[in-house]
Amino acid sequence: MATDSxxxxxxxxxxxxxxKGHEAHHGGAWKVAYADFVTAMMALFIxxxxxxxxxTVKKAVGGYFQDPSGHTKQSGSGMxxxxxxxxxxxxxxxQLKDRIQEAVKQMAQFKKSKDQIQxxxxxxxxxxxxxxxxxxxxxxxxxxxxxEMGREMLATLAAEVGKLPNRVLIEGHTDAKPFAxxxxxxxxxxxxxxxxxxxxxxxxTGLRPGQVQQVRGFADQDLRKPKEPNDASxxxxxxxxxxTDPLPVPDVPPKGKPGESKGAAKTASK
Numbered sequence: 001m002a003t004d005s006x007x008x009x010x011x012x013x014x015x016x017x018x019x020k021g022h023e024a025h026h027g028g029a030w031k032v033a034y035a036d037f038v039t040a041m042m043a044l045f046i047x048x049x050x051x052x053x054x055x056t057v058k059k060a061v062g063g064y065f066q067d068p069s070g071h072t073k074q075s076g077s078g079m080x081x082x083x084x085x086x087x088x089x090x091x092x093x094x095q096l097k098d099r100i101q102e103a104v105k106q107m108a109q110f111k112k113s114k115d116q117i118q119x120x121x122x123x124x125x126x127x128x129x130x131x132x133x134x135x136x137x138x139x140x141x142x143x144x145x146x147x148e149m150g151r152e153m154l155a156t157l158a159a160e161v162g163k164l165p166n167r168v169l170i171e172g173h174t175d176a177k178p179f180a181x182x183x184x185x186x187x188x189x190x191x192x193x194x195x196x197x198x199x200x201x202x203x204x205t206g207l208r209p210g211q212v213q214q215v216r217g218f219a220d221q222d223l224r225k226p227k228e229p230n231d232a233s234x235x236x237x238x239x240x241x242x243x244t245d246p247l248p249v250p251d252v253p254p255k256g257k258p259g260e261s262k263g264a265a266k267t268a269s270k
Contacts, residue, residue, distance in 0.1 A: 124243075175220060191219050
């Protein structure tokens, strides 16, 4: 039998089976969507929080977004920050008064001293007065040394006022009773020493460096009760948180020659 008549050999087929792993479901798109959702929720909560905050906080947040480097005045508030913080203006002094009153109420000895603390919004700013009693309240009798209650009160006030950029004045007052200590130490020295002692203590417990603008000693020249000059409440320390509103620019009349009326000066200027 001839070999040419034989059929060609069948091809050899090799089947290779590969183990395929499970493919990731939906790829990584879900991560991007989830991150967007979390970001949107965070933004929503921030907006809701801002809607319920005070105007001063809103100004601080707005100041940050306008100038993130912190060169503007609206850079937030801090107890001893180096930059300017939220300004408390005349229209906001009542809110500051309420805030300080709430802080004072948290003091352990508040019930003993609540009638000796007077706060009022005046033309100069927020005036906080610590009134003495016959037996002494905030200072040792006849001395410039603060008592235990006086130290606690001044530290509480310093912690609140130190958060503000507003300048502070500290005044010392006495009653009209003649007081003469050793070496001619009298009411002038006593009022000045008490005001200066209050300044030192408040600077050590919260006031920013340079925040105190002036320390005044009035002796008995600015009595709280002029009709009762010997009343113990005339002996007091006054802390004034000044306004930050700019002073109005006065109208300056045009200058003319000596003896010349305003009308003549206007005519001459024409």
